[in-house]
Amino acid sequence: MTTPSRPPRRVAIVGAGLAGLMAARDLRARGLDVVVFDKGRSPGGRLATRRIGDARLDHGAQFFTVRSEAFGTHVREWVDAGVVFEWCRGFTDGHGNQAGDGGGDGHPRYAVHGGMNALAKHLARDLDVRCDSLVFSLHRGDGPHPWEVKLDDNSIHHADALIVTCPLPQTFSLLVSAEVAMPEVLWRTDYDRTLSLLAVLDRPSAVPAPGGVQIDPSFTFVADNHAKGISLLPAVTVHANPEWSEQHWEDDPVTAHDALVELARPYLGDAVIVESQLKRWRFATPRRIWPDAHWSPDDLPSLAVAGDAFAGPRVEGAALSGISAAAAVAAAV
Numbered sequence: 001m002t003t004p005s006r007p008p009r010r011v012a013i014v015g016a017g018l019a020g021l022m023a024a025r026d027l028r029a030r031g032l033d034v035v036v037f038d039k040g041r042s043p044g045g046r047l048a049t050r051r052i053g054d055a056r057l058d059h060g061a062q063f064f065t066v067r068s069e070a071f072g073t074h075v076r077e078w079v080d081a082g083v084v085f086e087w088c089r090g091f092t093d094g095h096g097n098q099a100g101d102g103g104g105d106g107h108p109r110y111a112v113h114g115g116m117n118a119l120a121k122h123l124a125r126d127l128d129v130r131c132d133s134l135v136f137s138l139h140r141g142d143g144p145h146p147w148e149v150k151l152d153d154n155s156i157h158h159a160d161a162l163i164v165t166c167p168l169p170q171t172f173s174l175l176v177s178a179e180v181a182m183p184e185v186l187w188r189t190d191y192d193r194t195l196s197l198l199a200v201l202d203r204p205s206a207v208p209a210p211g212g213v214q215i216d217p218s219f220t221f222v223a224d225n226h227a228k229g230i231s232l233l234p235a236v237t238v239h240a241n242p243e244w245s246e247q248h249w250e251d252d253p254v255t256a257h258d259a260l261v262e263l264a265r266p267y268l269g270d271a272v273i274v275e276s277q278l279k280r281w282r283f284a285t286p287r288r289i290w291p292d293a294h295w296s297p298d299d300l301p302s303l304a305v306a307g308d309a310f311a312g313p314r315v316e317g318a319a320l321s322g323i324s325a326a327a328a329v330a331a332a333v
């Protein structure tokens with residue numbers, strides 16, 4: 001008599017940002033059955049790219065750096081696959097002076113052919129990623145697959161393990177429904193906001209080569225998407241700094257848009273704005289980073305919470321956090 005083989009363990013992941021997608025790929029490579037739910041129309045979360053006519057603009061993350069070998073291995077694969085390219089090795093401060101990115105200057109800054117969101121699409125390409133799927137609540141049952149993921153259409157999906165990668169205030173609400181208590185410092189983690197202007201121009205911008213300004217007191221970043229190589233038309237993305245964004249958060253969209261255009265004027269030069277949009281990132285950057293790359297309750301190892309509030313508030317941190325969470329739940333099921 002043959003023993004029936006055990007069906008693959010099933011893991012549900014909430015969030016198809018980089019943390020969720022990296023976790024999903026890692027788990028699938030280990031032979032687990034994975035489904036990823038995201039409330040957005042497409043995967044990527046803060047790896048976001050928008051088309052306005054023939055222009056294409058990154059409006060969340062603008063580029064990324066590599067500080068660890070673990071992430072570097074993935075980035076080399078993406079470069080070899082023709083998905084990612086080295087954009088440059090540093091930006092100016094807007095007056096032509098070189099500006100560093102934390103660890104000094106001269107380090108590669110990577111961007112994605114077709115915009116940052118194309119990396120998310122590449123990672124999601126052969127995974128079971130369900131977009132337009134808002135996770136409404138999480139529960140623990142006593143059936144064969146104890147985790148229950150309830151979507152806003154009332155459907156319920158069962159899993160053996162769960163990874164939640166939303167910004168922490170959203171994760172907190174979901175875990176309350178599962179009667180899981182997160183440490184207070186985690187659920188109290190607040191995020192800086194970012195007001196972002198996307199503007200298509202009638203001629204090249206005044207953003208200096210190589211098409212990015214990293215150090216300007218008013219902005220966290222100013223990008224020329226044409227110079228970066230992702231837009232056919234001249235198009236800039238302007239990220240107001242956290243203080244300015246907070247101050248103008250409650251403004252009506254037209255007022256905030258017009259104020260941001262004025263602030264960005266030095267980078268527009270003689271160009272006229274052909275079309276523009278304002279984008280609001282409520283959860284742009286976590287203000288506190290948890291010391292470990294993910295969090296799991298001691299008595300519930302089949303649950304992991306991940307995202308950029310764990311391994312660092314940037315693309316690399318989100319990726320490493322997702323990978324860390326995947327290893328933990330794979331060991332638990």
Ligand SMILES: Cc1cc2nc3c(=O)[nH]c(=O)nc-3n(C[C@H](O)[C@H](O)[C@H](O)COP(=O)(O)OP(=O)(O)OC[C@H]3O[C@@H](n4cnc5c(N)ncnc54)[C@H](O)[C@@H]3O)c2cc1C
Pocket residue numbers: 014015016017018019020037038039040043044045046047059060061062063064065133134135136165166167170194196221239281283284285306307308309312313314315316317318
């Ligand atoms: C304006 C801006 C500029 C940035 N610039 C840079 C940069 O230049 N370089 C850099 O390295 N990093 C940058 N970052 C940070 C980087 O984008 C993030 O660190 C990283 O993308 C976070 O990935 P994540 O998977 O942790 O979270 P997210 O990308 O936020 O993914 C979480 C996902 O969860 C989904 N979700 C939330 N709630 C639910 C729910 N209830 N049901 C289903 N789905 C849900 C969301 O839709 C989202 O897709 C920037 C971020 C912003 C906002």
